[in-house]
Amino acid sequence: MMQLNIVDETSPLKAVILGTAKSCGPVPSPDEAYDPKSLEHILAGTYPKEADMEKEMDAFAKVFQKYGVEVYRPEILQNCNQIFARDIAFVIEDKLFHANILPDREREFVAIHEVLDKIDPNKVIRPPEEVHIEGGDVMPWNDYIFIGTYTGPDYPDYITARTNREAVEYIRRMFPYKTVKSFELRKSNTDPKENALHLDCCFQPVGKDKAILHRNGFLLEEEYQWLVDHFGKDNVFEINKDEMYQMFSNVFSISPEVVVSEKGFTRLNNWLREQGFTVEEIPYAEIAKQEGLLRCSTMPLIRE
Numbered sequence: 001m002m003q004l005n006i007v008d009e010t011s012p013l014k015a016v017i018l019g020t021a022k023s024c025g026p027v028p029s030p031d032e033a034y035d036p037k038s039l040e041h042i043l044a045g046t047y048p049k050e051a052d053m054e055k056e057m058d059a060f061a062k063v064f065q066k067y068g069v070e071v072y073r074p075e076i077l078q079n080c081n082q083i084f085a086r087d088i089a090f091v092i093e094d095k096l097f098h099a100n101i102l103p104d105r106e107r108e109f110v111a112i113h114e115v116l117d118k119i120d121p122n123k124v125i126r127p128p129e130e131v132h133i134e135g136g137d138v139m140p141w142n143d144y145i146f147i148g149t150y151t152g153p154d155y156p157d158y159i160t161a162r163t164n165r166e167a168v169e170y171i172r173r174m175f176p177y178k179t180v181k182s183f184e185l186r187k188s189n190t191d192p193k194e195n196a197l198h199l200d201c202c203f204q205p206v207g208k209d210k211a212i213l214h215r216n217g218f219l220l221e222e223e224y225q226w227l228v229d230h231f232g233k234d235n236v237f238e239i240n241k242d243e244m245y246q247m248f249s250n251v252f253s254i255s256p257e258v259v260v261s262e263k264g265f266t267r268l269n270n271w272l273r274e275q276g277f278t279v280e281e282i283p284y285a286e287i288a289k290q291e292g293l294l295r296c297s298t299m300p301l302i303r304e
């Protein structure tokens, strides 16, 4: 049996699911897109090619190999985009939650059966139907659980709003001894620069006490300010609109000292190195065209 353990975003990684770009299907039609950045590239004729994305994911897998991380891959489903393993499930402490994801993406979950078979069935939990939640919005951070949400009355109009009020209440009920802190995110179905698709598209902790953050991703100034105060202004790397669009906040921590990042994120990578991090740079700009990057492509199972 696999003993799951995730209580933060950065402790040394032991086991992870990494998505796959294999057999991800033809270029979607504009009405099949479920995020504005994919839509932009579909319309411009620049949607990423499977072979290019596979190369990027291979580079990511090699970094895991270098650090001795056990990597699981989903079973390949025909013509199914399975790159973003993050959203289909998430682990908090020793439990794996089966996300109530956008219906367009539900098919992706069954493909991780190799991992599910190794987990005590009592530790695999499916929230009730009214709880909409995706792993990109969920971040355990020691005594806290951070959750990105959108609770406006027009929630049903946004295909980019994936985690609702019921989800925040549900996680509070499941973890009464943790502080569940929710953040209202800015949503747009059409403009990727005005859309924080998930919390990890505008914020992520790195190391033990630092964070990458984008103010405009948050709808409420006081919630953004809470994060600045929590980490301390000097520990926050503020990114601009274009950097959020490039997915600067979606790097991935292998440990408190090692961060995997995109090779073109020069300003961020320099800052990380100045702070003492080892930065493992890989190419990931093709996958970035689908409004997801490195954190989105992983689903951590065990951190030490």
Ligand SMILES: NC(=O)NCCC[C@H](N)C(=O)O
Pocket (backbone or CB within 6 Å): 034, 035, 038, 084, 086, 087, 105, 135, 136, 137, 197, 198, 200, 201, 290, 291, 292, 293, 295, 296
């Ligand atoms: N955690 C994430 O932000 N995941 C990225 C998911 C991108 C995918 N195109 C989606 O819209 O679901």
